[in-house]
Amino acid sequence: MxxxxxxxxxxxxxxxxxxxxxxxxxxxxxxxxxxxxxxxxxxxxxxxxxxxxxxxxxxxxxxxxxxxxxxxxxxxxxxxxxxxxxxxxxxxxxxxxxxxxxxxxxxxxxxxxxxxxxxxxxxxxxxxxxxxxxxxxxxxxxxxxxxxxxxxxxxxxxxxxxxxxxxxxxxxxxxxxxxxxxxxxxxxxxxxxxxxxxxxxxxxxxxxxxxxxxxxxxxxxxxxxxxxxxxxxxxxxxxxxxxxxxxxxxxxxxxxxxxxEGLESIFDRHQRLMKATRAGVKALSLPLLGPDEYASPAVTAVAPVSVEAEKIRTVMKKHYDIALAGGQDHLKGKIFRIGHLGFVSDRDVLTVIGALEATLQELGVDSVTPGAGIAAAAKVFAQS
Ligand SMILES: Cc1ncc(COP(=O)(O)O)c(C=O)c1O
Missing domain, CATH: 3.40.640.10 (Type I PLP-dependent aspartate aminotransferase-like (Major domain))
Known part of the structure; x- marks a missing residue:
């Protein structure tokens, strides 16, 4: 479509x-x-x-x-x-x-x-x-x-x-x-x-x-x-x-x-999006590149080990029409990045995490517990 x-x-x-x-x-x-x-x-x-x-x-x-x-x-x-x-x-x-x-x-x-x-x-x-x-x-x-x-x-x-x-x-x-x-x-x-x-x-x-x-x-x-x-x-x-x-x-x-919306609400929304994205990614056993204490409110970088970052990006785009960013310079092919900046809502993050979960299953990553990513992201939203 x-x-x-x-x-x-x-x-x-x-x-x-x-x-x-x-x-x-x-x-x-x-x-x-x-x-x-x-x-x-x-x-x-x-x-x-x-x-x-x-x-x-x-x-x-x-x-x-x-x-x-x-x-x-x-x-x-x-x-x-x-x-x-x-x-x-x-x-x-x-x-x-x-x-x-x-x-x-x-x-x-x-x-x-x-x-x-x-x-x-x-x-x-x-x-x-x-x-x-x-x-x-x-x-x-x-x-x-x-x-x-x-x-x-x-x-x-x-x-x-x-x-x-x-x-x-x-x-x-x-x-x-x-x-x-x-x-x-x-x-x-x-x-x-x-x-x-x-x-x-x-x-x-x-x-x-x-x-x-x-x-x-x-x-x-x-x-x-x-x-x-x-x-x-x-x-x-x-x-x-x-x-x-x-x-x-x-x-x-x-x-x-x-x-x-108001400045405080905008900042709070970005914190929520960032935390939910990170929680969802972690629950899918995908390693994050940077530490939580220094996490950007705009973008989350993910460094998968058991599956190629570019394969994930390709399936996400092809099957779900979700554009994720790749790595730059020496991180090209090693990471993918999920943007959650600007006109982005809680629903968008749930969609991305859900599609990521389905993508991993399609790529044969058997460590994924179905629903784990969504559950972790939804928990962040429920608590904030
Ligand atoms: C932190 C940061 N600085 C500078 C730039 C460069 O901006 P532009 O590509 O609009 O020249 C970007 C673009 O992604 C950025 O993310």
Whole structure:
């Protein structure tokens, strides 16, 4: 049967019908008063979502573009930066920083393990000359399903006093509490196709007053992603360039839906989805890649031993039309990832776990107790 695709990858994520319908219109002029009103509402709602009074700027880029905007607007060639790397996206921060001529010091952990916050503490405490200009960390490491302890790392950055704290919140924003103002995070990057519940195409960057101070002396070249003009035009509910107007209209609707649900409820829902997914997978005797204490609210990585990850993905897609994500880089073929980010409900998790159970039986895995996965996931839902 066609048209029953169930997208359970960590992005792009499913889009609510209300959002799809809001976008299904002729574009309107991006300099019109009508669009100005939409931009004004969206900008205020983004501040609500980011829990900040800082600028939150909307760019026509994917998440990586938002990350790049963070680097090029606030740093200069040769600047020393500490970059946390325990997966594909931490690696990307490192590669990007190197590409722009920064002096990069990587703090690494094995893929599937969280970053060691003490290593940040030591490096920052030893930097009495204040040469470290930024600490750059991925919050939810999508490639492994590990949530790094940004709150603790940020405390050490605050003790240091000089360095900017830059965070990739691409799969944590709108899924996990990240109070930008309470914590004093300087630059936070995210992308539309994740917790925002809209299609790919928009990136977001929040910028603290301290980061704007750094902007004044930052020397890396920039033009399209120069955040100065974005900030200036945002104050007039406008953009420096033509934005994807229909996507912004979709965003307006999605943010209204999020406000209706409420931040606490959104975070609670993602915790519930994460716990039920993990419980269901464990009950099927499939090993999880990362530890429970550092589990991402957006994605669960599973590392099967007795059956190939890719075989599971193939059957899940072919028989149940459920798209799961594969492993990336050296984890390709070794893991599969279940996304539970954005417009995802308890029912979706029960469906995935049920289909996974049936898939394992079909692949001849005889250790599966029929119903065990569903029972474990349902227990989480019953208790929360
Ligand atoms: C944590 C994280 N950072 C960055 C990105 C890159 O985003 P994009 O593919 O939108 O450029 C992704 C995308 O999956 C991500 O999950």
């Amino acid at each position: 066609n048209d029953k695709l169930m997208l359970m990858i960590p992005g792009p994520t499913p889009v609510p019908e209300q959002v799809l319908l809001a976008m299904a219109k002729h574009p309107i002029g991006h300099r019109s008063g009508e669009f100005g009103q939409i931009m004004g509402e969206v900008t205020q709602s983004l501040k609500w979502l980011h829990q900040t009074e800082n600028d939150v700027l909307t760019l026509t880029v994917s998440g990586t573009g938002a990350m790049e905007a963070g680097i090029i607007n606030f740093l200069s060639p040769g600047d020393r930066v500490l970059v946390g790397s325990n997966g594909k996206f931490g690696d990307r921060w490192g590669k990007m920083s190197t590409a722009f001529g920064l002096e990069v010091e990587l703090i690494t952990a094995d893929w599937g393990k969280p970053l060691d916050t003490e290593q940040f503490k030591e490096k920052l405490a030893a930097d009495t000359e204040k040469t470290i200009k930024a600490v750059i960390v991925t919050h939810s490491e999508t490639s492994t399903g590990v949530l790094n302890d940004v709150e603790t790392i940020n405390r050490y950055v605050k003790d240091h006093g000089e360095a900017l704290m830059m965070v990739d919140a691409v799969t944590s924003l709108g899924a996990f509490n990240l109070p930008i103002d309470d914590w004093g995070l300087d630059v936070v990057a995210s992308g539309s196709q994740k917790g925002y519940m809209i299609p790919p195409g928009l990136g977001f960057v929040s910028v603290s007053p301290k980061a704007w101070e750094a902007y004044k002396t930052a020397k890396l070249p920039k033009f399209y992603l120069d955040l100065g003009p974005y900030s200036k035009t945002a104050k007039k509910n406008s953009n420096p360039f033509t934005p994807p107007v229909n996507l912004v209209i979709g965003l307006q609707m999605a943010l209204r839906m999020m406000q209706q």
